[in-house]
Amino acid sequence: MQTLLDVILPVFLVIGFGYVAVWRKLFPEAGIDGVMNFTQHFAIPCLLFQAIAGIDLGTSFDPALLGSFYAGAGLCFTAGLFGARLFFKRDWEDCVAIGFCCLFSNSVLLGLPITERAYGPEALTGNFAIVAIHSPFCYGLGITAMEIVRNRGQSPLVMLRGVARAMFRNALVLAIALGFVVNLSGVTVPAVVDDALTLVARAALPAALFALGGVLFQYRPEGDGRTIAMVCAIGLLLHPALVWLFGSLQSLPTDAFRSGVLTAAMAPGVNTYIFANMYGRAKRVAASSVLIATGASVITVWLWLMALGTL
Numbered sequence: 001m002q003t004l005l006d007v008i009l010p011v012f013l014v015i016g017f018g019y020v021a022v023w024r025k026l027f028p029e030a031g032i033d034g035v036m037n038f039t040q041h042f043a044i045p046c047l048l049f050q051a052i053a054g055i056d057l058g059t060s061f062d063p064a065l066l067g068s069f070y071a072g073a074g075l076c077f078t079a080g081l082f083g084a085r086l087f088f089k090r091d092w093e094d095c096v097a098i099g100f101c102c103l104f105s106n107s108v109l110l111g112l113p114i115t116e117r118a119y120g121p122e123a124l125t126g127n128f129a130i131v132a133i134h135s136p137f138c139y140g141l142g143i144t145a146m147e148i149v150r151n152r153g154q155s156p157l158v159m160l161r162g163v164a165r166a167m168f169r170n171a172l173v174l175a176i177a178l179g180f181v182v183n184l185s186g187v188t189v190p191a192v193v194d195d196a197l198t199l200v201a202r203a204a205l206p207a208a209l210f211a212l213g214g215v216l217f218q219y220r221p222e223g224d225g226r227t228i229a230m231v232c233a234i235g236l237l238l239h240p241a242l243v244w245l246f247g248s249l250q251s252l253p254t255d256a257f258r259s260g261v262l263t264a265a266m267a268p269g270v271n272t273y274i275f276a277n278m279y280g281r282a283k284r285v286a287a288s289s290v291l292i293a294t295g296a297s298v299i300t301v302w303l304w305l306m307a308l309g310t311l
Contacts, residue, residue: 006117008298011109014206015291018213032214035207040274043204045175046197048135052179053189061129064250069130069260070137072242076234077103077141083234088227090282092149097275097282098227100142101289102234106269107131109205110297115262118305119255126259135271136176142275143167170278172271208270215273216291219284231268231289236300240265258308265304267293 021027080102084095105111107130115127147162154162167173182189189197243264247257268289276286 008110008294011209011294014209015213015216018210018215019217020213021210022214022217027214029214029218032211032218035211036215036274036277039204039208039211040277041171043200043207044271044274045171047201047204048172049175049179049182050194050197050201052132052176053182055128055132055183057132057180057183061132062126062252062256064252065126065247065256065260066129066133068243068246068250068252069264070133071246072239072264073103073105073138074141075242076239077145079238080231080234081145083230084227087230090227092152093146093279094282094285096142096146096149097279098231098285099145100138100275101231101268101272101282101286102239103142104134104138104269104272104275105235105239105264105266106294107134107263107266109269110266110294111263114266114301115259118262119258123255123258126256127263130259130263135172138271139170139173139176139275140167143170143173146279146281172274205270208274212270212273212287212290215277215283215287219287224285224288227285228288228292231285232293232296235268235289235293236265236297240304261304261308262301265297265301267297 018027018032022029022032077099079099081095081099084090084098085092090098107127112124112127112131116124143166144163147166148159151159151162181187240261243260244257247260252260268286270290273283273286273290276283
């Protein structure tokens with residue numbers, strides 16, 4: 001439990017700084033939008049580009065691990081989307097944003113440090129494989145679904161154009177694609193450029209978390225409690241349970257099994273709010289789900305670690 005607090009508490013503190021700064025009018029609400037735009041369009045793309053460009057794509061990509069994790073993620077996206085529609089009567093655009101909250105687990109900020117502290121650095125191979133295609137898969141699915149519902153009633157060609165336009169205008173997707181191009185081509189990024197990217201990338205996570213705190217002040221969970229509870233249950237319980245089931249059926253090696261289940265057990269990441277903010281949909285649900293699920297994960301991740309300890 002102390003290990004989880006050591007990892008999660010700093011995240012809460014940075015979010016809290018943003019919340020208090022806006023609450024006490026030490027930082028303007030309009031400034032929060034600017035910080036979020038900086039992270040969404042510049043800092044996080046730099047972080048993702050460097051991560052993809054530098055990862056070893058040729059080793060440790062276990063199809064069974066990736067299939068287990070992303071099959072579970074896809075089912076959770078579907079459960080969140082249709083759950084929001086059937087139980088809470090949200091419109092389809094909101095449903096896609098809520099489904100994205102159930103899809104995008106915090107694989108980097110929480111998944112990597114918790115797995116490392118629990119099982120050591122050598123256990124991170126499976127985590128890195130998941131992280132390498134996490135954003136492309138999740139954003140690809142989310143953007144495609146959103147453009148389909150936004151352009152419903154139009155011809156398939158119009159919908160395809162909408163998807164392609166959204167994908168190729170998204171800084172995060174472009175950064176990931178460029179990272180794969182650099183990685184697969186063997187091109188070396190000049191040291192001075194790489195250093196500049198590193199400077200910007202270092203600001204990505206703390207700035208995004210600070211901005212999220214300000215966003216939470218603007219979008220408090222008033223009237224969305226049941227929807228947020230559904231997101232938390234799907235992300236913290238259903239996703240890891242599905243990965244456990246699929247991994248068991250495929251007899252995943254223990255290290256890969258642990259990486260898959262623990263990564264799936266992480267709370268929704270800040271990218272869920274970034275996605276909601278891109279389309280102006282379900283922003284309060286996304287922001288509050290990140291905070292509440294991160295707090296609840298102190299208990300749920302501890303329970304999953306105990307279950308994994310029985311292997």
